[in-house]
Amino acid sequence: MDLFEQALRRRADQEQVARILVAQWDFDRRLVAQALQSVQTLFGHYSRHDETHSNTILIQIARLLGPDRIGRLSATDLWLLLEAAYQHDIGMVVPDVDSRKWWASSDFRDHLDSLRDHPDPDYRTAADVLLGRSGLDTLGTEWPFEVKRHLTLVLADYGRRKHPARAEMIVRSPETIGLASPRVLLPERLWGLLGRICALHGSNFNETLKLHRIEQGIGTDDAHPLFVACMLRLGDLLDLDNGRFCPVMKACFGVLPSSSAAHERKHASIRHLHVNPSRIEIEAVCQDEESFDEAERWLSWVRDEVRDLSARWADVSPESDFGGLPALGTIEAHLADHVLLENGRRPRFEVDRESLLTLVRGGNLYSDRSACIRELLQNAVDATLLRVWDEQRERLEAADAGSATGANPLAQLREIVASYPIDVKVERVSQATGAIAQQPPSDSPGTLSKWRITIADVGMGISRKDLEHIQRIGGSQRNPHKRRARREMPEWLRPSGIFGIGLQSVFLITDRAELLSRALDSNEVLEVVLRRGDHGNADGLLVKPSSDRDLRRHGGTRVSFEFEVEAVPSRVSLSTSDEDLNRILTGFDPVADQDMPYEAARIRAAVRDFAFSAAVPVRLDGTFCEMPPVNQVDDDRTYIFFDRKTSIELRFRGSFHGSLTLCYRGAPLETVRGSNFINLQADLRFGEARDLLQLSREKLSGKGVVLVGDRLDDALSRAMPAYLEHIKTRGDADLDLQAASLWSVLADKRDLNEIGQRLNSWREHRLWETGPKLGELLDATALDVVVDGARRNYAAEPNKWNPREGKLELLSRTSLDPETLFALFSRMGRHVSLASGKMKAVKGLPGAGESTVHYRVSRDSSLDPLPDGGLKYLLLHRYGSWGVGGRVSLPCSQRFAELALRERATWGTWINRTHSGAGPLMVSPFFVEGNRGQGRLTLRNVTQLIRWVAERVLHPAPVEQIARAYLRFIVHADRLARVGWGERVNYEIDEVRHELRREFGIESDETIASHGQVAKDAPDDRVREGLGTAKSDETKVGASRKSARKKERRKNRART
Structure with a gap:
C-alpha cells in the first residue's frame, strides 16, 4: 500500500x-x-x-x-x-x-x-x-x-x-x-x-x-x-x-466445513512464492487430496489469468511503452508422496458421455426401447405440468385447498389437462423413399424395417438457455427457472423431477433426433438436431430458427427420430397382456409374412401402459389412450382416496389375491407382489425421482423403499377407515369386506389392527369353499394343524377339517397360506408350536423333498414353540437348506429361554418361516459351511456368539448363564441329530466343553444335570408328548449307533 x-x-x-x-x-x-x-x-x-x-x-x-x-x-x-x-x-x-x-x-x-x-x-x-x-x-x-x-x-x-x-x-x-x-x-x-x-x-x-x-x-x-x-x-x-x-475467527465459528478446511490447508501448503516484474513462481506441496485439488484449481486460475492478460496486454496497458507482464515461471502443486500422471494434475476418473451411454445401454439400466420412450414421455408430461401451473394456477390452488377437506385434487387436475394432450405417433418409414408407409413394401422385402416416432406436447417449451442444460446429462437439475417453478407448485402437482439421462436417452435408440420447440416466454421457434457423433458424424447440437406455424401458435416441443429393427425379430417375449401386441404375435404367418412389426407394437403397448396412469392425456396415432378415472369411486369395486398429508393417491380393489402396484407421479413402476387381500395401486406424488427411484425410473431405489414404506403405511392408516365404510355401503361386498378387515388385522400399525378387530368381518371368511371360518378356528381351545407340502404343491386333494378333534389338514391351496394363517393366530394371542415334521422325496426330482409338518395352536402360554420333535425336524431337514449365511435363527424353546433375543438378528436366516412370527428367536450355535443343503456343520466362534447374545437377550443374565444354556442346547441338539447329519458333522463336543470351561468356568456335569432337570419339568402335556417322542428318537439314535459299530466290526473282520 x-x-x-x-x-x-x-x-x-x-x-x-x-x-x-x-x-x-x-x-x-x-x-x-x-x-x-x-x-x-x-x-x-x-x-x-x-x-x-x-x-x-x-x-x-x-x-x-x-x-x-x-x-x-x-x-x-x-x-x-x-x-x-x-x-x-x-x-x-x-x-x-x-x-x-x-x-x-x-x-x-x-x-x-x-x-x-x-x-x-x-x-x-x-x-x-x-x-x-x-x-x-x-x-x-x-x-x-x-x-x-x-x-x-x-x-x-x-x-x-x-x-x-x-x-x-x-x-x-x-x-x-x-x-x-x-x-x-x-x-x-x-x-x-x-x-x-x-x-x-x-x-x-x-x-x-x-x-x-x-x-x-x-x-x-x-x-x-x-x-x-x-x-x-x-x-x-x-x-x-x-x-x-x-485463529480467532475459526474459534468463534467452530468446526470448519470440509471445503473451508481444504482451503486453509491449501494456503498452508505454499512452499515457494516469488513475484517480481519479470517472473511469477509458485510451488505448493499438499499433504492430502482435498487441499491439492483446491491448490491446483487456484494455480490454474493464476496461469489462465496471466496468459489471458498477456495476450491482450496491448489493449490493457496504460501506455504503449509501459512494459510487459511477468513471465510464468514454475507454478505447480505437488501431492506429497504421490505421482502426478499429468503436469500439475492428480490422476482422477472422468466420465465420457458416449461411454456412459454405452454403459447404460449395455448394462440394462434402461431395459429396452420402451423404457427410453417412457423417459421421453415423462419429459413431455413434466413440461406440460409446468405450463398448466403457469396458465391455470388459480384453479389448481383452489384444488389444493379443497384437498384439505377430503377432495381429490388429482380429479380437478385431470379435468384441466384434458386440453393439453401429448401426441405420439409410431409410423413405418419406407427404406427406399423415406416417406411414411402404411404397409411394408411387397416388392422389396428386407431384413430390416424402419420406423419413425414423434412425441409432441404443448408444454413450457425449450429456450436457448434450456439448451445449455440439455447438453449435459443430469444438467437440467441446475435449471433455476424450472426448480423455482417446481418449488412453488403443490407437492402432488410437481413434475417427476430431473433425473436419469433425460432427452439424451434418445441416443439409446438412434444416432440422430430432431427437436422443434417454442418456449412460452419467447416467439422464436428453434429447430435442434441432436447427433450422437458415431460413424464420422459431428457430436452435439445444431440449432437454427424455424418457421413452423403450428408451434409458433401453440408452443410446446416436438421430438422425432427414426430407428431400424429386424423385419422379423429373432426373439420375442410372449408374456404380455396388451391385446394389440398379442394380435401381432398370434397373427404372424412365417410362410406368407415377411414382416412382423413386433417392436413397434411393443412401443405402442408401452405408450398405452404409460398413459393409463399418467397425469396428462396421451393420444396414440390419433386415438386417446385409456386414462385413470377422475371420480372418487370408479366402479362398484374400486375406491380412490387421496391422502393430502403424504401426497399419495390410493386405488383400492378388494381381492384375496392382492398385489401392490406403484406409480411415481403417474408413471408406472414395478408391481410388488405379496400385498395379501387387497389389490392396491399407490401413486406416489411426493419427493424427487433421484431420492426415490433407480436410474431407469422403473423401480424404487434402496433408499426409496424405506421412504415409501413408511409414508405408505401412514397414508393407509387414514385411507382404510374410509375404504371400509365405502365397502359397507355395497350389498355384494362380503368378500371384499372380509379381505379389507383381515388386511387391517394383520397390518403392522396398531390403529389399523383395532379397526380390523372392531369390524370382525374377517372372522366370517372360510379358508376354502366348504372349510372352516377363521373365527371358528380361533374360538377352538386347541388345534392340530398339518401342512402337507408335497400334496399342496403337486396334488389337488381336498383339505380336511375335523371340528370335533380340532384337526386341520391343509392338503391343497387355501385363501390364506399357512404363514399368514399362523401370523393371524399369533396376532390374536394364540401360541404356535412346531410339534414334528418329516420329509418326503419328490418323484422324478432326485435330491428334492417336500415336508409334512405338524403344528399345535393353543391359548396356553406355556406351550413350547419348539419341542424336541420339531427341533429334530428342523435340525435334520431344514438346517441350512436356504437363505443367506451360515448362521441361522430358530424359534426359542422354553427350555432354553435364556437364549431368547430381544430383537431379531439383522443377518442370517429364519430356519422355519411358517411360524417365525410366533415368538422370540434364538441364534443357533451350529454354523453351516459350504453348500447350504449339504454344508458341513461346525461349532465355530461359539465364545464370540455367547458374548454377542449375552448383550442382546430378552431377559438379561450373566454371560456364564448364557454359556451354560448354550452348552445344554449343543449337547441336546447333538443327541437328536448327529446320526441324521452323518458326514456333515465337523465338530467335537469335548472341544466345546473345554473351550467354555476355559472361557466361562462351565463344568460339563453341571450342564448335563441342568439339561435333565429342564427336560423333566417340561410343563405342557403336549410338550411332554413331544419329549416322549424325542426320548424314543434318542433310543433309536442309540440303537443306530450300536448297529453302525457292529457293521464296522464285521467289515474289519471281512478285510482281515
Whole structure:
C-alpha cells in the first residue's frame, strides 16, 4: 500500500486537484477498514477478507509493476487501485436486514435447493435441515447451535456469490450498510467506475475486457479502468500465502466445513512464492487430496489469468511503452508422496458421455426401447405440468385447498389437462423413399424395417438457455427457472423431477433426433438436431430458427427420430397382456409374412401402459389412450382416496389375491407382489425421482423403499377407515369386506389392527369353499394343524377339517397360506408350536423333498414353540437348506429361554418361516459351511456368539448363564441329530466343553444335570408328548449307533 499511497501524495504535491483524491482516500481507508471487520460476522469460516487482504493485494501489484511503473501511473489510477483493493470485498458486509430479505427471496430458495448437490456434505446437510427435509431430532441436544451453523453456512455461500455485485452497489450507495463515506467530493461517474471495477473481480476475463481502456480522470490526467481492474484481479489471485485464516475467527465459528478446511490447508501448503516484474513462481506441496485439488484449481486460475492478460496486454496497458507482464515461471502443486500422471494434475476418473451411454445401454439400466420412450414421455408430461401451473394456477390452488377437506385434487387436475394432450405417433418409414408407409413394401422385402416416432406436447417449451442444460446429462437439475417453478407448485402437482439421462436417452435408440420447440416466454421457434457423433458424424447440437406455424401458435416441443429393427425379430417375449401386441404375435404367418412389426407394437403397448396412469392425456396415432378415472369411486369395486398429508393417491380393489402396484407421479413402476387381500395401486406424488427411484425410473431405489414404506403405511392408516365404510355401503361386498378387515388385522400399525378387530368381518371368511371360518378356528381351545407340502404343491386333494378333534389338514391351496394363517393366530394371542415334521422325496426330482409338518395352536402360554420333535425336524431337514449365511435363527424353546433375543438378528436366516412370527428367536450355535443343503456343520466362534447374545437377550443374565444354556442346547441338539447329519458333522463336543470351561468356568456335569432337570419339568402335556417322542428318537439314535459299530466290526473282520 505504501508505494501507491506515497505515489498518490507526490501527485497531490504536484497537482492541487489531486488533493481531493488524497482526502477521499484518507477518509475511506479508515472507514472501509472498520467496515471490513464485520465480514467475520457471516464469514468466520472463510479466509480473511479484511484490511490485511487489501494490503496484500496492493503489495503483490506493487511487486508486479515495480516502483518505476507505479510512479508513472496517474493520480486517478493510483486512487482507483487503492480504493478497489479496499472495497472490492465490501459486498461481504451483510447487515441483518439484507440477510432477512435474502431468506424471503425466491432466488435464495433456488440457491438453497441447489446446495443439496454441493460437494461438501456440511452444505448438503444444512440445505436439508433448512428445507425441512431433515428434522431437528437428527441434530442432537445442541440443535439450536447446529441450526445457527447451518444458517450461517448457506447465507455465507449465497453472499459469496453475490458479493461482487453487492460491492458495486455499496460503492455507489455506502449508506446501505451504514457506511458514512462522502460522495460529494468526486464526480458520480468515478464512483460508478470504481463500483464496476470491484464487481468485475468476480467475473470472467472477457467480461472485464468490456471496460474502457481510457477514461477521463481528475483534472487533466487520464484514468485506465481496464488496467486497474486487471491488476485487482491478478493481485487478488496472488494473495495465497499462509496466514489467510484467522485463529480467532475459526474459534468463534467452530468446526470448519470440509471445503473451508481444504482451503486453509491449501494456503498452508505454499512452499515457494516469488513475484517480481519479470517472473511469477509458485510451488505448493499438499499433504492430502482435498487441499491439492483446491491448490491446483487456484494455480490454474493464476496461469489462465496471466496468459489471458498477456495476450491482450496491448489493449490493457496504460501506455504503449509501459512494459510487459511477468513471465510464468514454475507454478505447480505437488501431492506429497504421490505421482502426478499429468503436469500439475492428480490422476482422477472422468466420465465420457458416449461411454456412459454405452454403459447404460449395455448394462440394462434402461431395459429396452420402451423404457427410453417412457423417459421421453415423462419429459413431455413434466413440461406440460409446468405450463398448466403457469396458465391455470388459480384453479389448481383452489384444488389444493379443497384437498384439505377430503377432495381429490388429482380429479380437478385431470379435468384441466384434458386440453393439453401429448401426441405420439409410431409410423413405418419406407427404406427406399423415406416417406411414411402404411404397409411394408411387397416388392422389396428386407431384413430390416424402419420406423419413425414423434412425441409432441404443448408444454413450457425449450429456450436457448434450456439448451445449455440439455447438453449435459443430469444438467437440467441446475435449471433455476424450472426448480423455482417446481418449488412453488403443490407437492402432488410437481413434475417427476430431473433425473436419469433425460432427452439424451434418445441416443439409446438412434444416432440422430430432431427437436422443434417454442418456449412460452419467447416467439422464436428453434429447430435442434441432436447427433450422437458415431460413424464420422459431428457430436452435439445444431440449432437454427424455424418457421413452423403450428408451434409458433401453440408452443410446446416436438421430438422425432427414426430407428431400424429386424423385419422379423429373432426373439420375442410372449408374456404380455396388451391385446394389440398379442394380435401381432398370434397373427404372424412365417410362410406368407415377411414382416412382423413386433417392436413397434411393443412401443405402442408401452405408450398405452404409460398413459393409463399418467397425469396428462396421451393420444396414440390419433386415438386417446385409456386414462385413470377422475371420480372418487370408479366402479362398484374400486375406491380412490387421496391422502393430502403424504401426497399419495390410493386405488383400492378388494381381492384375496392382492398385489401392490406403484406409480411415481403417474408413471408406472414395478408391481410388488405379496400385498395379501387387497389389490392396491399407490401413486406416489411426493419427493424427487433421484431420492426415490433407480436410474431407469422403473423401480424404487434402496433408499426409496424405506421412504415409501413408511409414508405408505401412514397414508393407509387414514385411507382404510374410509375404504371400509365405502365397502359397507355395497350389498355384494362380503368378500371384499372380509379381505379389507383381515388386511387391517394383520397390518403392522396398531390403529389399523383395532379397526380390523372392531369390524370382525374377517372372522366370517372360510379358508376354502366348504372349510372352516377363521373365527371358528380361533374360538377352538386347541388345534392340530398339518401342512402337507408335497400334496399342496403337486396334488389337488381336498383339505380336511375335523371340528370335533380340532384337526386341520391343509392338503391343497387355501385363501390364506399357512404363514399368514399362523401370523393371524399369533396376532390374536394364540401360541404356535412346531410339534414334528418329516420329509418326503419328490418323484422324478432326485435330491428334492417336500415336508409334512405338524403344528399345535393353543391359548396356553406355556406351550413350547419348539419341542424336541420339531427341533429334530428342523435340525435334520431344514438346517441350512436356504437363505443367506451360515448362521441361522430358530424359534426359542422354553427350555432354553435364556437364549431368547430381544430383537431379531439383522443377518442370517429364519430356519422355519411358517411360524417365525410366533415368538422370540434364538441364534443357533451350529454354523453351516459350504453348500447350504449339504454344508458341513461346525461349532465355530461359539465364545464370540455367547458374548454377542449375552448383550442382546430378552431377559438379561450373566454371560456364564448364557454359556451354560448354550452348552445344554449343543449337547441336546447333538443327541437328536448327529446320526441324521452323518458326514456333515465337523465338530467335537469335548472341544466345546473345554473351550467354555476355559472361557466361562462351565463344568460339563453341571450342564448335563441342568439339561435333565429342564427336560423333566417340561410343563405342557403336549410338550411332554413331544419329549416322549424325542426320548424314543434318542433310543433309536442309540440303537443306530450300536448297529453302525457292529457293521464296522464285521467289515474289519471281512478285510482281515
